[in-house]
Amino acid sequence: MNIAEKLSTLVKFRTVSSYHPEEEDEASFASFIEALPGLFPGAHAALERTLVGPRGIVYRWRGKNPALKPAIFCAHFDVVPASESDPWGEPPFSGTIKDGYVWGRGTQDIKVQIACILESAETLLSAGFIPERTLYFAFGGDEEVGGRRGAGAISVWFSEQKIHASWVIDEGSPVGQGVVNFVQKPIALIGVAEKGYADIVVEVEGAGGHASMPPKHTALGALAHAIARIEDNPFPARITKTSDEFLGALTPHAAAPYRQIFSLRHILRPVILKAFSASPSTNAMVRTTCAATMAQASPKENVLPNLARAVINVRIMPGTTVAEVIARFNELVAPYGAKAYAKFPEHIVEPSAESSTSSEGWNSIVAAIAEAFPDAVPAPFLFTAGTDTKHYRGITDDIYRFQPLVQTPADLAAVHNVNEKVSVENLERCVRFYHALMNRQ
Numbered sequence: 001m002n003i004a005e006k007l008s009t010l011v012k013f014r015t016v017s018s019y020h021p022e023e024e025d026e027a028s029f030a031s032f033i034e035a036l037p038g039l040f041p042g043a044h045a046a047l048e049r050t051l052v053g054p055r056g057i058v059y060r061w062r063g064k065n066p067a068l069k070p071a072i073f074c075a076h077f078d079v080v081p082a083s084e085s086d087p088w089g090e091p092p093f094s095g096t097i098k099d100g101y102v103w104g105r106g107t108q109d110i111k112v113q114i115a116c117i118l119e120s121a122e123t124l125l126s127a128g129f130i131p132e133r134t135l136y137f138a139f140g141g142d143e144e145v146g147g148r149r150g151a152g153a154i155s156v157w158f159s160e161q162k163i164h165a166s167w168v169i170d171e172g173s174p175v176g177q178g179v180v181n182f183v184q185k186p187i188a189l190i191g192v193a194e195k196g197y198a199d200i201v202v203e204v205e206g207a208g209g210h211a212s213m214p215p216k217h218t219a220l221g222a223l224a225h226a227i228a229r230i231e232d233n234p235f236p237a238r239i240t241k242t243s244d245e246f247l248g249a250l251t252p253h254a255a256a257p258y259r260q261i262f263s264l265r266h267i268l269r270p271v272i273l274k275a276f277s278a279s280p281s282t283n284a285m286v287r288t289t290c291a292a293t294m295a296q297a298s299p300k301e302n303v304l305p306n307l308a309r310a311v312i313n314v315r316i317m318p319g320t321t322v323a324e325v326i327a328r329f330n331e332l333v334a335p336y337g338a339k340a341y342a343k344f345p346e347h348i349v350e351p352s353a354e355s356s357t358s359s360e361g362w363n364s365i366v367a368a369i370a371e372a373f374p375d376a377v378p379a380p381f382l383f384t385a386g387t388d389t390k391h392y393r394g395i396t397d398d399i400y401r402f403q404p405l406v407q408t409p410a411d412l413a414a415v416h417n418v419n420e421k422v423s424v425e426n427l428e429r430c431v432r433f434y435h436a437l438m439n440r441q
């Protein structure tokens with residue numbers, strides 16, 4: 001079976017995770033785990049497998065030198081829902097292979113990574129390769145709903161085994177083609193940091209009563225002012241160590257006048273921050289973003305609200321804390337009688353640290369990129385979404401978030417959407433990347 005057929009097989013299992021575990025199809029998760037030995041028999045014969053709880057799979061590939069800290073390769077095997085009634089070109093759980101693509105949910109996010117990691121190990125094992133350092137593969141089955149049962153449980157297991165890794169690599173940003181207009185070459189975006197996440201409630205209490213004799217501002221009107229004030233006072237833009245190194249990496253490859261501007265970036269910081277603030281995708285790289293997403297007030301047209309409440313979804317820059325965000329909101333909304341607090345304190349994720357760009361892990365990832373994606377410019381990147389690596393912060397020195405697939409903005413639009421698919425050419429590059437990375441350990 002080739003790698004496309006193996007991925008196709010994995011896509012067929014409906015491993016859709018849910019915040020309500022009773023809604024999950026337990027049998028699909030179990031069958032997915034049971035299918036791996038048949039697809040990757042060499043890896044299963046040589047590597048030790050431990051099932052950690054119902055949603056965690058760990059493989060250990062014992063290295064020759066126990067003095068070296070291990071490396072951990074992560075991925076997740078759950079997917080977000082997909083409906084057959086949505087306009088997919090091929091059904092989402094069919095795993096159809098057609099015209100050089102494998103179709104379906106999980107082909108990009110991120111069963112592809114599990115298939116390619118195990119395939120690379122399979123190839124290296126058949127050539128008699130044994131790594132110097134021990135390698136772990138850590139696969140979780142609930143990343144899309146927080147990762148507590150998968151990566152969370154695995155991280156506890158690592159702690160219990162007293163395992164501290166040199167570095168961790170998980171899903172993340174891709175080899176982006178055409179993702180910025182000032183660099184023609186593909187950019188291998190290596191996520192060295194991850195933004196934090198919080199849902200913040202802003203609420204205003206009202207007196208209620210009949211809508212025929214309203215006060216100047218109802219609770220809802222006051223809330224509208226409070227939200228507008230938050231929108232009108234964005235967090236200050238700043239260039240972190242990661243963004244500075246990102247611009248530094250791109251400078252030699254950037255078109256004029258960007259090359260000149262980036263090379264003078266320490267003097268031209270205000271100009272760069274202004275330019276980045278102009279579009280949502282680059283704005284997210286330089287500041288904590290706030291999106292008002294939900295609101296509720298009176299249940300009836302002619303009744304004044306007793307309470308008006310909105311939710312602001314916040315993505316937090318490294319170096320800022322959730323407590324600072326809430327304090328800032330409270331200061332901004334106090335004039336309207338509003339207050340702010342975390343909606344689900346247990347779902348808060350503080351921003352990550354910024355990983356090293358000179359570590360063993362970084363150097364071998366960059367070398368593997370040079371082998372698998374010789375045209376690409378490697379660049380450190382601030383990953384603006386979340387990954388399972390939030391659970392691994394305590395058990396490793398450095399975390400890297402990288403998806404070894406060449407992706408255009410159109411390809412990226414299919415993630416969590418209809419028509420998720422991956423080209424066979426991309427699959428082969430992905431295997432080459434992990435092969436090169438493991439071969440260096």
Ligand SMILES: [Zn+2]
Pocket residue numbers: 076109110143171
């Ligand atoms: Zn994912």
